[in-house]
Amino acid sequence: MEYDNTAIIFMVIAVVACVLGLTFFGVYCLNKIVDRNVRASGSAREP
Amino acid sequence: MHLIPQSASHFHLLVSIFPSIGLIFLLGFYVTALVTGDAATKRGCLLLFGILGLLTIPTYLSGDRSMAVLSRDPKISQDLMSTHFGWGVTSIALLALTGAAALIELWRSRHVERLSNDALHLVLGLAIVSLILIAVTGEVGWEINHHELRLEAAPQRTPQAWSHVHIILNHFPTVGFVFALAFYVAGLVVNNVVMTRAGLVLFVICAILGVPTYVTGAASMWALTGVPGISRAVINAHRDMALLTLFGLAFTGVGAWIELWRFRHLGRFSNRSLYLVLLLAIITLGVMAETGHRGGQINHPEIRVATDILPTDPKLGWSPAIESLINHVIWFVPWQTVHFFGFSLIFGTVLAVSLRVLGFWKSMPFSAVHRILPLGVFGVVMNVFSGMLILFADSARYLNAPTFAPKTALITIGAIAVLYFSLSERLWTVKAGEEAPMSAKWVAALVLLSWAGVIMGGRLIPYV
Numbered sequence: 001m002e003y004d005n006t007a008i009i010f011m012v013i014a015v016v017a018c019v020l021g022l023t024f025f026g027v028y029c030l031n032k033i034v035d036r037n038v039r040a041s042g043s044a045r046e047p
Numbered sequence: 048m049h050l051i052p053q054s055a056s057h058f059h060l061l062v063s064i065f066p067s068i069g070l071i072f073l074l075g076f077y078v079t080a081l082v083t084g085d086a087a088t089k090r091g092c093l094l095l096f097g098i099l100g101l102l103t104i105p106t107y108l109s110g111d112r113s114m115a116v117l118s119r120d121p122k123i124s125q126d127l128m129s130t131h132f133g134w135g136v137t138s139i140a141l142l143a144l145t146g147a148a149a150l151i152e153l154w155r156s157r158h159v160e161r162l163s164n165d166a167l168h169l170v171l172g173l174a175i176v177s178l179i180l181i182a183v184t185g186e187v188g189w190e191i192n193h194h195e196l197r198l199e200a201a202p203q204r205t206p207q208a209w210s211h212v213h214i215i216l217n218h219f220p221t222v223g224f225v226f227a228l229a230f231y232v233a234g235l236v237v238n239n240v241v242m243t244r245a246g247l248v249l250f251v252i253c254a255i256l257g258v259p260t261y262v263t264g265a266a267s268m269w270a271l272t273g274v275p276g277i278s279r280a281v282i283n284a285h286r287d288m289a290l291l292t293l294f295g296l297a298f299t300g301v302g303a304w305i306e307l308w309r310f311r312h313l314g315r316f317s318n319r320s321l322y323l324v325l326l327l328a329i330i331t332l333g334v335m336a337e338t339g340h341r342g343g344q345i346n347h348p349e350i351r352v353a354t355d356i357l358p359t360d361p362k363l364g365w366s367p368a369i370e371s372l373i374n375h376v377i378w379f380v381p382w383q384t385v386h387f388f389g390f391s392l393i394f395g396t397v398l399a400v401s402l403r404v405l406g407f408w409k410s411m412p413f414s415a416v417h418r419i420l421p422l423g424v425f426g427v428v429m430n431v432f433s434g435m436l437i438l439f440a441d442s443a444r445y446l447n448a449p450t451f452a453p454k455t456a457l458i459t460i461g462a463i464a465v466l467y468f469s470l471s472e473r474l475w476t477v478k479a480g481e482e483a484p485m486s487a488k489w490v491a492a493l494v495l496l497s498w499a500g501v502i503m504g505g506r507l508i509p510y511v
Contacts, residue, residue, distance in 0.1 A: 003377050008377065008380055011377070011380070011381055012380055012381045012384050014381075015381035015382070015384070015385060016381065016384050016385055016388060019385050019388070019429055020388060023392070023422070023425040023426070023429065026421065026425055027419075027421045027422050027425065030305065030308070030309070030421050031418060031421075033309070034309065034312045034313065034418070037312075037313050038312070038313070046312060046412065046414035046415075
């Protein structure tokens with residue numbers, strides 16, 4: 001099956017956007033969990 | 048296929064890896080227990096030394112019976128078997144002694160709080176000497192049946208050194224996982240933080256070791272292609288399961304690492320996450336057992352039974368299908384791009400964390416830069432999967448590139464060294480304006496150099 005350049009560029013952008021989007025969302029969630037727990041317990045364990 | 052051994056040789060292959068490779072992991076746990084001074088972990092390790100000591104009995108008996116059976120096989124060298132037997136008896140006798148010393152200390156100290164330091168050091172010394180002897184025994188043991196290791200390199204597409212490394216390396220994630228699971232479950236049952244963290248660390252290390260194991264496996268496939276008596280269809284069946292194992296290892300490893308990272312910031316675990324890691328680990332161990340069994344089928348005709356139906360079509364399976372898909376260039380392009388983004392994330396994270404440890408940006412406490420580590424870990428995950436797909440596209444060419452083996456070794460070193468940032472108590476307490484300890488600076492330099500080497504090794508593949 002033949003693809004033109006536009007299709008290839010679109011495919012690269014779509015795949016990279018999905019993978020990086022998931023990655024940044026994962027990092028955001030993890031930091032949010034830490035922040036929430038630190039706030040809830042009232043004291044940060046971080047020095 | 049049968050997972051339960053039905054011959055002495057099959058049983059010997061399975062049971063002998065625990066006193067040998069298991070001893071390395073147990074020594075790791077034991078040193079951790081001695082360093083942290085945690086009494087429960089020390090006792091757990093002594094019990095495991097005792098169990099390994101007892102395992103020497105079935106190891107000896109099954110080895111003796113396999114020797115009787117294999118001595119009738121003209122392809123098996125009697126000299127090699129005798130040498131293996133001699134070293135084997137010496138090493139397992141010493142391991143049995145180690146186990147006995149550990150059990151005696153456990154029994155002696157049952158009513159007292161404190162274990163004797165002399166006894167603990169005696170067990171450590173005996174275990175280290177046993178390990179050295181076992182390494183020699185194991186090396187002679189591989190050679191008994193693995194005739195391909197002595198083949199001329201010319202007809203194969205990759206050197207047999209890869210097969211040799213794979214035969215040794217594949218046992219590390221498998222046996223390591225069993226030990227990690229044992230410690231992890233014990234840690235959860237007795238609610239011991241040191242044991243639970245040690246189990247999580249070992250899950251992560253096994254996941255990292257999965258990468259060189261998979262790569263050396265792919266290289267061994269080419270080294271074994273065309274060797275009489277070895278079926279490509281059986282290899283592909285093993286590859287399919289190995290692919291699933293790689294996924295299982297990655298999910299368990301990332302889950303375990305996130306728990307270690309979170310523990311650092313909050314000082315406690317999330318029960319839900321701990322049980323999720325446990326579930327993933329149990330599933331992965333099951334898949335890994337089948338992968339190992341299929342791997343054994345490749346070159347151990349002595350473990351096959353009449354009811355075994357081995358695959359015969361080399362084109363069947365997921366691995367050849369993915370190979371075919373990725374070879375249609377259009378599917379290859381996005382994963383190359385993802386691979387470069389993955390390296391950007393890894394190197395960016397490693398650079399920021401390492402430079403803080405080395406003395407830059409001292410206005411920030413170490414805990415602040417520790418927060419960004421997940422970005423690098425997700426970069427590693429991106430690159431393991433994209434790298435695996437890229438490897439599928441033209442594995443023989445990549446594996447023969449002179450910079451590929453160093454690259455794989457540096458990935459392993461760099462990824463394991465990063466664990467230090469989440470484990471060191473001294474580093475964690477580095478406040479704003481403070482210098483990191485010298486040991487941490489050495490680790491930071493190692494991490495930085497390793498990942499720089501990985502990128503350079505990768506980029507040089509098309510040119511050297």
